[in-house]
Amino acid sequence: MKPNKLLTIATLLWLCVQSIGAQNQLVTYPSPEGAELKNDFTVKVRQPGKEWQTIDTYAVKVDEVRGASHHVELASMGYFDFAGEVEISVLSNKGDIQTGRVRPLSYEITPQINGNILTFKLDRPRNLSIEVNGDIFHNLHLFANPIDPNNPLKPGMNPKKLKKDRNLIYFGPGIHQLPGDTLNVPSGKTVYVAGGAVVRGCIRAFNVRDAKILGRGIVHPQERGEGIHIGNSRNISVEGLITTQCPTGGSDSVTIRNVKAISSYGWGDGMNVFASNNVLFDGVFCRNSDDCTTVYATRKGYTGGCRNITMQNSTLWADVAHPIFIGLHGNVEYPDTIENLNYLNIDILDHREMQVDYQGCLAINAGDNNLIRNVRFENIRIENFRQGQLVNLRIFFNKKYCKAPGRGIENILFKDITYTGKNAELSLIAGYDQERKVKNIRFENLRINGTVISDDMPGKPGWYKTGDMARFSIGEHVEGVTFTK
Structure with a gap:
């Protein structure tokens, strides 16, 4: 065999070994x-x-x-x-x-x-x-x-070399206490929290652009509060970390991927969105002592509506309150719109809420003159939660949190939603008055304990509303609710 052919075979064998090694780590x-x-x-x-x-x-x-x-x-x-x-x-x-x-x-x-x-x-x-x-x-x-592609510490590299990278703030294995309990990330910088690291405090991206907060470690305040907070910023990435809460306010073009948020205290929401646009949550895990994920308009000093918010490929566990909650807060004097929201391929492991006003695995409650429209819930699997409702769509005036009822809820799609369990209470769909309605609500392939709920489903008496078969109360000032296979 010619030497060059032997060299080619040896090179191919080496590449195969490297490929197998890359595939198994x-x-x-x-x-x-x-x-x-x-x-x-x-x-x-x-x-x-x-x-x-x-x-x-x-x-x-x-x-x-x-x-x-x-x-x-x-x-x-x-x-x-x-x-x-x-x-x-x-x-x-x-x-x-x-x-x-x-x-x-x-x-x-x-x-x-x-x-x-x-x-x-x-x-x-x-x-x-x-x-x-x-x-x-x-x-x-x-x-x-x-395997983390963002890890700046390559095999065999001396960690001291990372200090030479002026665009990198690196926390290696160990416990790190942030001065003043806060790290403000500058524009253009990357913060990396390595596996085996615990950062005590809050990492904030406030009023910055093009910043990243990455890693495999834990970011946890000493007491309660947000471990990661994004405010009034643009082009921000957060990936791979374990924390308590991760809110986003007044921001645009934010990606939060494979972040895990676990909380245990009052108002311990997982991943809030306030007055922000173009926010993507991908592969997140939330187990929280309040709402797992919310989308609000004007709130906490952030002003404006919300557009283009997506959560996908994620797992939600609400020890209290809602897994998904939309629409409560806004600006009464200058009304906001919340629109173009997508919740795709999600597992809901639990929902436990005694207060009827705050029930609903998939909840849209329009307050503060908000208009909420064009929301898609698709391929969502709801397990046997402990207490609450499957769906809660209401325009309401909750005087504890709102100054006015919402303007409307329009064009909501529930597609391929499954619930397997026995604890769901009566779901609610209700408008407020002739000017503040819930309109155009579509359920496609809603399965409850294996039964598809549809307008022509077998066994439904002609004088029943289809919602009755799902234990959904469809109240006044509601138009265009359909159930199809």
Whole structure:
């Protein structure tokens, strides 16, 4: 064989080995000294046939409401990065596992259980809740991330070299206390919080352009409050981090990807949008002690309406209030419009709210003279939540939070929505008066416990409203509600 042909074969073999290596990777991050850990579980991960690696589990606070009282409970949280396939072992240090589940249930991950060990495989990144013996308040939040393409520290690189990059603010593994509990990110800069890092305080992008807040670590104030906050800024990216809350106000062109927000205190909303345009949430996980995600108009010093807001490929868990909430706040004197919103491919794991005024997994409540129009809910899977409603569309005057009722709710599409459960209360659709109506509401392939709700569904008496078959109350000042297959 000619030498050049041998060289070509050797090059191809090398490229194949490199490709296989790139497709099968596993990166774990030891916790920093001084971090608060939890030992309910011993978690390990490995590539098939290789050595097990231990995943440290942090203590995370979640909110359990018992009656009308709030109780902070300590759950567990761990994370790692991978490409290819991994095997995961979760050992319950509290004793045998009678039942175990991995959620979202739509992922169809059926764990194997042997005594006090639960095992399963992953072939793609997932943000998961692992629940043993039905306990959702001492569960394991396991965030299996993709390999991080943004990590500035390359294999073999001396971390000191990163200090020479004037456009990079780097937090390596360890615990970091921000001076004054706040870091204000300058325009054009990238903040990177490495895996194994805990930043105590709030990272803010205020009045800046072209800034990034990236990484795999944790950003958490010492007490309550936002870990990441975007205000009056443009072209901002946030990716990969674990935090408490991540609001966006008065901003344009914001992308929040694979960010996890867990809160346990009052008014602990996950990912608010105030008076902003062109905001994308992709692959986020929210478990919050108030609304998981909201879109409001004028609010908290930010003025104007909202346009072009999308949340997709995400998981929402509301220990209190709404998973998705739109429209409450605005400007009564100079009315705002909230329009062109999309909620696509979302799993809702829980919704628990006793107050009827604040129920609804998919809720649009128009107040403060807001007009809300052109909203799309599509491919949303709602699991058996504890208490609340599936849908709440209302124009109302909530005097606790509003100065006037909303102007209208128009052109809302619910497509491929599924609910599997038994705890849904009566959903509400209601306008306010002849000038303030709910109009043009379409349900396409709404499935409740496997039954498609449609205007021509079998078994529906001719004198029933179709909403009756879904336990939806369709009230006055509502026009154009349709249910189709």
